[in-house]
Amino acid sequence: MHKIIIVGGGLAGSLAAIYLARRGHDVHVIEKRADPLQEPPANADPISSRAIGVSMTVRGIKAVLAAGISMQELSQCGEPVVGMAFSIRGQYKVRELHPLEGLFPLSLNRNAFQRLLNQYAARHQVKYSFEHKCLDVDLERKTVLVQGPDGVVQHLHGDLIIGADGAHSAVRRAMQSGMRRFEFKQSFFRHGYKTMVLPNAEALGFRKDLLYFFGMDSKGVFAGRAATIPDGSISFAICLPYVGAPSLNTQDREVMAGFFGRYFGNLPPASRAELLDQFMALPSNDLINVRSSTFHYKGHVLLIGDSAHATAPFLGQGMNMALEDVQVFVGLLEKHGNALELALPEFTRQRKVQADAMQEMAIANYEVLSNPNFLFFLQARYTRYMHQRFPRVYPPDMAEKLYFTSVPYAELQQIQKKQNVWYKLGRVN
Structure with missing residues (x-):
């Protein structure tokens, strides 16, 4: 069995930890954020700390269930989705979807799902170092340079290092500087996004079993998505460009009030005012596309999820492919009798093709939604x-x-x- 260091304890990193620990590996996760199983600090921002919705499709559900997590517990983290609603001039065109394998996608409370993963990881004796930052990775020595909240720096050594630390991955950065002929391309979409949350989706007229899409009649001004999460709130992701009016950098409240009035006119005035307040207060997030020529280094280092292939969420597949990455890798590890030098290259061969296809479809979907x-x-x-x-x-x-x-x-x-x-x-x- 191997000693495995996972950099990044988010959704993909924690699921990988569960899979690997269940199979007897010694797993240590390095995570820069605080322990999600602990109570948030009293001074936590009530807006930014609210749960943000993401969509888990059937491929993601299968990857989670194969890790030994029950469907009942997973279902408590989300609402089943049976269709999509497109807002056109204040009216919704609803498209019903039909299950093909007996499973419905889930509109997840991301924070609840993260806590569920951490609970399972704890049952399998996964060691977490929260509030620890990865400073560097030595690809040859298979060591991670880590700094704790007290500023103390230490080297951790493993048989395998897995980078699950997102689009700005420190592990991938080490591969960029330490590997010959490593090709890497990073690009940004002209849109970014902000996420806002309103309580009581049902009272606002939203069905909890639908995903809502906005902006189809905006001539490319914006794209928006909304989904109900299990506490009954509805999470809105508003994608806008960085320049112009309206934009993510617009400081004029009247301009943004006009924007919300035009495209979310069905909401009560108080709800639109709440969206406006959140929009003006919250920072924006970039939409980034990351392509790497390889997802591994020898039998030493592996990239999964956004570390390997981040893309914009216009296809709703970023998290799902990351979860599937984990399932595929563990299957290859078992296929090759835990031989890392065989499993890692095959992972790149299999997943690179899928990642490129997923990113190309996401970009195409972005073009449709931003210029419909x-x-x-x-x-x-x-x-x-x-x-x-x-x-x-x-x-x-x-x-x-x-x-x-x-x-x-x-x-x-x-x-x-x-x-x-x-x-x-x-x-x-």
Whole structure:
């Protein structure tokens, strides 16, 4: 069995810790944030500390269940999703989705899911060092330089170092500087985002079993998403550019009040005022795309999740692919009898193809959502109709495959390309 150091104790890092500890490995997680199982400090910001919603599709659910976590406990962290609602001039076009494998996606309370993972990790004797920062990684010696909250610096040694520390990964940075011919590309979308939360989604007219999308009628001004989380609140992610008006940097309250009035006019005035207050107070978050030429170094270091392939959330797959990364890696480790020098290269070969496909689809979806037109809805309706009429010839609905199956991303991308070809032929005919 191996001694494994995981840098990053978020969702992917904690799930990896559970998988590996269950199989007898000695796992130590380095996490810069505080212990989520402890009470938040009395001076915590009541807005930024609220739970933020994320969507877990069937592939993510399968990865979690395979770690020994029960569906009952996972379900307590989220609300089942049966469809999507697109806001057009104040009216919602609802698209119902249908389960293909007996599982519904979940609109998760991210913080609740994180706590569940930490509870399971504790049961399996995973060691966490909270409020510890990774300063550097020695790829050859397999050591991590860590600084604790008291400023004390120490070296930790393992048989394997896993980077699960996000888009700005310290582990990946060490690979960039320490590996020959390591190619890395980082790019930013012209939009960033802010997340806000309103209480009592039902009273505001939102169904808890739908994901809501906004901005389809904004001519590229913004894209928005909203989802109910288990405490009954609804979480809004508002994506705007950094320049112009409105934008993430707009300081004029009247401009932003007009923005919320136009695109969220169905909300009561008090709720719009609350969104405005949160928007003006909260910092913005970047939308970043990260591509790495490899996800491993020898049998020493592995990158998973956003450390390897961060992308914008316009396909809703970042977290899901990260969770699937963990399941795939552990499966390869078992396949090769815990031989790291065999499992890690195969992980890169398998997951690089899937990551590239997922990122390309996310970028394409971003372009649709930020520059939409009415043909978007016609194409979606046409796709579903043609597959129902000619199931052996016309490709299936890619959205339902994406949300309700664990079909590989590369295969989904081919479905998407076939749909586009057939759609163009159909329009010509």
